[in-house]
Amino acid sequence: MKKKWWHDKVAYQIYPKSFLDTNGDGIGDLKGIISKLDYLKNLGIDIIWLSPIYQSPFVDQGYDISDYYKIAEEFGTMEEFDELLAETKKRGMYVLMDLVVNHCSDKHEWFQKALEDPYGKYAGYFHFVKGKDGKEPSNYRSYFGGSAWEPVPGTDLYYLHMFAKEQPDLNWENPELRKEIYKMINWWMDKGLAGFRIDAIINIKKDLSFPSFEPDGPDGLASCVKMVEEVQGVGEYLEDIKKNTFAKYDAFTVAEVFNMKDDELAEFIGDDGHFSTMFDFSAHVLAQGENGWYNSRKLSFIEWRDTVFASQKRMQSIGFPANIIENHDEPRGASRFLPEHAQNEEGKKMLATTSVLLYGIPFIYQGQEIGMTNCRRNDISEYDDISTKDQYQEALAAGCSREQALECCYENSRDNARTPMQWSRGKGAGFSDGTPWIALNPNYEQINVEEQESRPDSVLSYYKKLLALKKSPAYKEIFTYGKFVPAYEDQDGIFAFYRISEDEKEKILVTANYGKEACTLRLESRTGKILLSNTGAEDARDNEIRREGTITLESCETAVILLG
Ligand code: GLC
Numbered sequence: 162m163k164k165k166w167w168h169d170k171v172a173y174q175i176y177p178k179s180f181l182d183t184n185g186d187g188i189g190d191l192k193g194i195i196s197k198l199d200y201l202k203n204l205g206i207d208i209i210w211l212s213p214i215y216q217s218p219f220v221d222q223g224y225d226i227s228d229y230y231k232i233a234e235e236f237g238t239m240e241e242f243d244e245l246l247a248e249t250k251k252r253g254m255y256v257l258m259d260l261v262v263n264h265c266s267d268k269h270e271w272f273q274k275a276l277e278d279p280y281g282k283y284a285g286y287f288h289f290v291k292g293k294d295g296k297e298p299s300n301y302r303s304y305f306g307g308s309a310w311e312p313v314p315g316t317d318l319y320y321l322h323m324f325a326k327e328q329p330d331l332n333w334e335n336p337e338l339r340k341e342i343y344k345m346i347n348w349w350m351d352k353g354l355a356g357f358r359i360d361a362i363i364n365i366k367k368d369l370s371f372p373s374f375e376p377d378g379p380d381g382l383a384s385c386v387k388m389v390e391e392v393q394g395v396g397e398y399l400e401d402i403k404k405n406t407f408a409k410y411d412a413f414t415v416a417e418v419f420n421m422k423d424d425e426l427a428e429f430i431g432d433d434g435h436f437s438t439m440f441d442f443s444a445h446v447l448a449q450g451e452n453g454w455y456n457s458r459k460l461s462f463i464e465w466r467d468t469v470f471a472s473q474k475r476m477q478s479i480g481f482p483a484n485i486i487e488n489h490d491e492p493r494g495a496s497r498f499l500p501e502h503a504q505n506e507e508g509k510k511m512l513a514t515t516s517v518l519l520y521g522i523p524f525i526y527q528g529q530e531i532g533m534t535n536c537r538r539n540d541i542s543e544y545d546d547i548s549t550k551d552q553y554q555e556a557l558a559a560g561c562s563r564e565q566a567l568e569c570c571y572e573n574s575r576d577n578a579r580t581p582m583q584w585s586r587g588k589g590a591g592f593s594d595g596t597p598w599i600a601l602n603p604n605y606e607q608i609n610v611e612e613q614e615s616r617p618d619s620v621l622s623y624y625k626k627l628l629a630l631k632k633s634p635a636y637k638e639i640f641t642y643g644k645f646v647p648a649y650e651d652q653d654g655i656f657a658f659y660r661i662s663e664d665e666k667e668k669i670l671v672t673a674n675y676g677k678e679a680c681t682l683r684l685e686s687r688t689g690k691i692l693l694s695n696t697g698a699e700d701a702r703d704n705e706i707r708r709e710g711t712i713t714l715e716s717c718e719t720a721v722i723l724l725g
């Protein structure tokens with residue numbers, strides 16, 4: 162594998178709306194981000210990904226862009242953005258913007274012009290398609306519910322939207338559209354970005370005959386996931402984008418890709434792949450319900466662990482994955498992946514260890530470093546997210562009670578990750594002096610940065626140690642390029658793996674006990690040494706290794722051991 166500048170870095174996702182508000186309007190802003198760069202640097206972060214900050218009506222929280230060249234007023238100004246870039250450079254940090262080009266906002270000038278002239282140039286930027294027998298051109302269900310087709314007023318045409326109806330899909334078949342997008346990407350790159358996180362990019366390829374599919378729900382529609390799965394040839398677009406934009410800058414690109422065909426991994430993230438890397442969502446889609454949140458399954462520990470292992474093994478022979486436990490679309494990792502008995506600080510440190518030290522580049526999502534959790538709401542009206550509202554209705558329609566439907570939201574809602582960052586136990590959690598745009602998670606009084614900064618055994622302090630270890634001169638190489646090999650797979654409750662140096666001379670064992678009972682693992686030798694642990698009992702563990710050649714992990718204990 163060709164070595165790249167970003168391989169040994171640690172990335173952090175900021176959801177700007179919920180990060181830090183400096184002017185009391187309840188909405189996080191660029192000034193807030195700038196004021197926390199030292200916090201991030203100190204945590205061990207190199208690369209920052211900003212969820213969309215472009216001008217937007219915020220129907221889908223900024224993933225509906227109405228002007229790609231403007232900063233949303235809510236967040237600040239272009240001058241402030243430039244300042245943010247300059248301030249990150251000063252600190253040796255990098256910025257990624259979010260590239261949302263499968264669709265734009267219905268308020269974008271292109272779409273407005275298309276509506277004015279439904280057979281003109283700008284209609285060709287979108288998918289304006291004639292209906293069939295006075296009905297939609299096909300039976301696709303959009304990701305956010307209901308038909309993916311919306312009538313174009315005053316015509317017998319419909320426009321396609323795979324997401325909300327306010328997010329019309331762009332027509333990538335159109336060379337003029339592609340040119341506009343490339344110009345925009347290059348304009349941002351010229352400002353000095355390190356690259357982009359690329360939204361829903363696999364969706365850009367469509368079968369322009371728009372065939373209907375076998376209905377898969379009581380609404381008689383077929384999920385538009387099917388469109389993505391059935392169509393071939395997205396790679397040509399992806400290469401064209403790369404050639405015309407990213408390649409010229411040696412940009413770092415991390416793609417959001419679902420429903421990729423199995424044999425395409427090398428084309429996507431191999432040495433000369435379309436992207437630098439892509440997120441590994443294999444654990445996140447595991448328990449997904451066939452018809453939505455209401456019939457999602459409970460995930461077993463073994464299934465989760467083995468899925469992560471399988472994915473690691475597959476990825477390492479091909480490319481360099483981006484690893485997450487959560488993001489702005491997913492519930493909080495601590496609430497999702499930790500068994501109930503482990504939903505505490507020690508458990509969160511364990512989850513951090515077995516995620517950050519995997520093979521790949523870790524992306525930490527804001528609040529993860531203090532162990533923020535899902536947030537219970539008492540009524541659907543307390544949710545903001547468009548997808549949550551739809552899933553709630555789906556659950557009711559499928560016969561769930563109100564309580565059951567709310568439980569689905571508690572477990573799955575995208576708002577779980579979107580509650581404001583918990584900076585302190587003070588007013589507004591230190592996030593805002595005003596009324597936050599979305600209600601705080603009430604547990605901010607217990608879980609917040611201020612409290613954890615002053616406590617050496619906090620989750621935050623542990624994240625700092627963990628990232629420092631990963632990036633330390635002595636172990637950076639092995640944690641970046643060392644081979645990933647699963648360990649103790651026959652032990653239920655144990656999440657353990659080796660990282661082995663390229664010359665096989667050095668070997669590190671990462672262990673964690675997700676089980677309820679203590680567990681003793683026999684090591685290969687008696688010469689191991691603990692590099693990091695969440696117990697504060699390193700000496701006792703070192704002694705045990707020397708004396709017995711074993712390590713005993715209490716429930717929720719994690720230890721990183723240098724074997725030698
Ligand atoms: C991606 C984003 C998500 C958004 C969707 C549509 O999945 O991460 O937040 O709703 O694309 O842009």
Ligand code: CA
Pocket residue numbers: 181182183184185186187188189190235
């Ligand atoms: Ca603000």
